[in-house]
Amino acid sequence: MLTDILTGRLLALPDGPDAPLAPITRLPCPLGAVAPLAGRPGHWVAAAGTGFCRIDAAGRADWIARPEDDAPVPMRMNDGVADPHGRFWAGSMAHEATGKAGSLYRLDRDGRVTRVLRDVTIPNGPAFSADGAVMYLADSARGVVSRYPVDRASGDLGAPEPFVTLGSGSPDGMTTDVEGGLWTAVWGAGQVHRYRPDGSLDRVVDVPAGQPAGLCLGGPDGRTLLVTSAHIGLAAPGPLDGAVFAVRVDVPGAPAAPYRPAYRADAP
Template sequence: MTIETVLDCQATIGESATWVADEHALYWIDVKAPALHRYCPDNEATRSWPMTSDIGGFALTGDGRAVVALRQGLFRLDLDSGALDPLAPPPFDPGLFRFNEGACDANGRFWIGVMFDPLKGCPPAQQGRLHSFTFDQGLRDEPDEAELHNGMAWSGDGKTFFLSHSNTGEIIAFDYEGNSGAISNRRVFATVPAELGIPDGAAIDTEGGYWSALHGGGKLRRFRPDGSVDRDIDLPVSQPTMPAFAGEDLATLYVTSASDQMRADAKAREPQAGGLFRFDAGCRGILRHFLVC
């Protein structure tokens, strides 16, 4: 398998890769050098939208705008002008938490996790609440708490919602009711041993395989629909953060990565840490959805 370096961008925490078929473009974020980025593989053109604080996720709306989840709250971003308009204040103490991970369901509801990430000192770790957002209902608390949410994805039929609790190494599955957005029947889908890193961002293929980036383990791991391990794919960086299916047939996997908190000797061993990579997945993925206006 050939793993290609697409962008040697040295991202601090590259995340949330999302393919937009109509634009033939990949959007992604850098959490800590806060910006939304766009990459077009046809001509290798790039564009960036700087943010005013840590960005933990985003959702495109398909009308030239996006909703971005910043430490300061939710904002509507005009992709033409770069203007930010507030939508909702942060539902947490922004000195202790920030948003982390976001994805839309098939009905256009934006789900947003959190991360305990204090700006000062080392206070005892706390859990933050999962949220969802629609323009009609605003920001809504959801029945799940974790120190670090990640790995959001839905099964092909939309009836199962996956979510990682990264700090405990658990990938959780819920029954999902699409019209209401209700989650229920919580169970552990799979676990990742601590020595292999933590389960970070994820993607689903058309065969029901769940692809998880093992942050700190330098791998993508594909889980079968029953939660058993199918295979591992070694990557040239130790901190992959999220895979995303892309391309005309959704058979190319792009992978974001991080260089955050790496020592100088580790960076010397991984000069492409924080880069964007891609390879032929050997299967097809499921396209991510827009936020419904």
């Protein structure tokens, strides 16, 4: 699954490269990210509009919270992911990318929404280690990926440390693999990078689009790196700007973690 953020669409990848993306639903607001809802096939938790909602199998949105409704500048939710312990995390940003206007939020299993970080401009990721004890978060406007210790029981964050600072391009969507490597799309550079857990650069993958945006590791063996791209803001987009790419890699990723609400999964 992937989102087309500014059009509010949730889409499924086709079986073949020549088939169009299959629409699942379309919200009347930007749709930043989704995670599957544990025990409810076809249901999702989403970072959308100014907050969080659940999307049912018919594509209807049930709003949980809209923490950015009263922000001083117009805001929208951006990237997000569920952690290995069943919480859902997502960042917000200003529509005009106003400096330090964004935040990182955590949707706990009991449905409570907490702002855990402020003063982020364009948050992307986050991505988590396999045990959920480490979180990576990119502030794309600053070109920096930071690493945070995470209390696995509460979800509280410890003090961050710089992990990667890019000299060109901006870190965008991220994911981790089973060896603890961090993959990040590099917006503006036409590349995807893999970093070892010590922050050293391990691999660079070139893609035929200038603005790689999101990525995940999937396929039957977890070794297919899927990379989305965007054409927004390009004066003369190329034929593959806005396309989705697949690259085979050596180290697999784990299946996407679901959001696991504390209430019964089969409850209405």
